[in-house]
Amino acid sequence: MRAAGPAGATSDLDHPEAYRLTWRDRARQRGLTPTLWLVAPGVVFMIVFFVYPLCYGVGLSLQGTGGWFSAYRDFFANRLVNDHGSRESILITLELALAASIVNVALAVPVAYRMRGTVRAKRTIMAVVLVPMTLGTVFVASAMKEFLGPSGWLNRALLHTGVVDQPLQLVGNFTGVLLSLVFTGLPFAFLLMVGYTSGIDPSLVQAAAVCGARPAQRFWLVTFPLLLPGMTITFCLSFVLAFGVFPSATLVGNDAGPTRVLSKIAYTEYSYGRYPTASAAAVVMAVVQLAVLGLVLWGRGLLHRGPTTGGKG
């Protein structure tokens, strides 16, 4: 095709086989059209202000005062943040984020499943559930601190009704932070799950019913397997949300001890101007988080992935 034609004798139109492809044609055939320039601003911005800082951060973390990996050594030797335990923070953060995302998914799935049809006041329910998402972690944490505190309404009510005879310790520990994370994370999980549940063709559940499946069987044999991929994604995104934040841990928890999360360590180091150790903590955070996500997605890969509608529908 690309053989050179008789030079100058005839035009390309008479002998299309003689037409030589320019680099432009070849680029176009591979899908590189001028329209692609549209992505340039976004790509350039993301490379300069996301990829570069990310790499820069990894580089910073290697420039500790005591040689290449000294910042990481300091981290794992608990020498960060005035010698409080930074190594334990990995476990603390993991426990908090895992617990929060499991609770979020476990609560979001049944509610979303029931919202798939036409439910009265659906819009109102959605709006109310979305409020904490808009309020953000800082507000929810500071509100929870008062509400869950020893003289807050919750403890008052529990004492008053005689459920407990001493105020529950809900602030300054794991429970308080977990509750705070659930309140901020659940709306997001719920919103995602509503998308996934309404993506399931209702006629599949009807078909299962006609085939003789009882309601519980319909859920576990049809809906649940079809929701699993969506649940995995929801779990991952909930985990990301819960893993990275520190206002809840600081305001409701106790960031000097039981709820010292990784991001707080990174921040504290940063605020002391110790950039290498701050970056090292941030990198450890990223590695742990990505490892969890990788593990979950790998597990998902073992399960079925496919369209959630029957046939072409």
Added chain:
Amino acid sequence: MTGVAAPPAEETAPTLPGPGRRPLRHTLTGAVTWGGLWVFVGGLLLAVATVLLTSLTTQFTDGWLPRGYTTRWYAQSWATFDLGHLLATTVGVGVAVVAVTLAVALPTAYVLARLTFPGRRLLLLLILVPQVVPVMTYAVPLATLVYRLRLNDTLAGIVLVNLVPAIPFAVLVLVPFVEQIDPRIEQAARVCGATNRRVFVHVLGPLLVPGLLAAGVLTLVRVVGQFELTFLVSGPDSQTLVVALYGAAVQAGELASQEINAMAVVYMLTTLVLLLAALRLVDPTAVAARDRRSRR
């Protein structure tokens, strides 16, 4: 509890007494589900009420309610924290971020939705990775970078750092909106003689208005609530409301809790206005479930 939002099939229980009358389905699981939902909503409302009440309290008591009510804490809080300035900063940052984000994200989303090209997966990665990397991981080096650019404690610096998560997020929101527009509509416009610019102005633009509104409002909500990034870069002159609220809440011992809660109420009202605007413009279920369309 079941009655409030039960599916219609269960509400309209058959009135005819017949053989084998259908029992109510999933009664137990239903009660648990709706019960859980109400615990959540109740907890939320009570927590918000706590904040509201505290901000109006003259003096605390051992009982359920305070002894007296006053609004003077709002005036005091307004002066102490310079809430006017904080609000102005918050709104200014939000608007600037949304404007830049939409301008950058829309073309990117268009290309991702329409074209296949070498490097598409790489671009997708560039969009998705910011969603799964902890904010602090890039916030720390980014803040260092902003500091070196001498943009710390400036509005420009705060806008800049907020753009980093906002742009890929807006792209992800916009892609399905672009995909939803039949490419044949664009082709038809081209066949009718429209240039690229005209296709965009007269065809794509109007069709994308819902998508742009959705992306814009969601971005705004996120920027106003964005804590970690803004916190690292802002200084005393360039705080947003959340950052100031966090700062006040951390040093709770030194300030009257009524003052802090008054600020919290101002912050809450700001976000609720945003949420109401968002719900007017965007149906969250529609955003989440755009792929379900009746085929009949």
Added chain:
Amino acid sequence: MTGRGSGGGALRIRALRREFGSFAALEGLDLDVPAGEFVALLGPSGCGKSTALNLLAGLLEPTTGTVSLDGRRIDRLPPEKRGIGMVFQNYALFPHLTVADNVAFGLRMRGCPKPERAERVRRSLDLVRLRAQADRYPRQLSGGQQQRVAIARAVVVEPRLVLMDEPLSNLDASLRLDLRTEIRALHQQLGLTTIYVTHDQAEALSLADRLVVLRDGTVQQVGTPAEVYERPANAFVAGFVGYRNSVPGELAAGVFDAGPLVLRVGGTGSTPPDGGRVVAMIRPEDLLITREPATGAGNEVPVDVRVCEYQGRSFAVEGTGPGGRVLHGRSDQPVRPGERAVAVVAPDRIRVFAAPEEGARAGGAALLAGREPS
């Protein structure tokens, strides 16, 4: 009509009614279906046929009325206790299960032991010629194959009643014909009582032992395909089964009078109402457009040809008759637009019905001509 069905399946529907708010989607359906019969519910969209099917399946609850199967009331039973099979319009195959597991689903629910299950799945996949695809997933199959899996899934449990909800409407034309024949053959082989919902009259006529024509939730006619086709009960049914020409006018002593257009109408068929407003309906096939009028007993009407389409054996002609009425007919030879020709129709091929009340919707393409009798 014959009792071919092995496991019974006599269906009895009495005054079945379903309202949505104040709107009655189905107003009192009465129907007796003997075991083994194939009944088609036919009507345009929104006529209540899908509502009726969902009521039979238990996917909707009736407002009033009863349904019994072999003498046992089922109208208040949940779908899973009714023991029926159903084929959905969009197939509704479980995407996470293989073809074999999809077919086995109902057997599994009924606690059928594994070896027997495998055997029955194999047999019913043989029936729809999909044995080789048993281990595939639905998304790996073509639309026609998917619908055959759905049929296998519905019949494998040997239900007393099979429901089919427009099973062919998502397929393209040629596949639709093939699968139609297959469904007919399957019914002849298994003899399962079947209720089939469709808006396609050709499908209903070719498949069913009996038709139920519905409109706005009410039954218009129940009868064999031949009865419905030859002797439609009213103008709506006639319009739906192909009487495309419809002329409003008045009837007196065997003569139909619509102003400039006067037709003699013949003996057989429906009993024409005495006097008053009527509508005359004629199939295009019975309206011969010709240049040279034959000397016969037919009505002859002058027609100005507007459109002539080649349709293989004949030509479809649209023209304007007296009083500007649009008429659809057939012609053996091509005619040119603008040409003046004659439309010939035998008196006994004209059906005269009482005119539909004011405001009632015209069925299908009927009443195209002269929609507003002024």
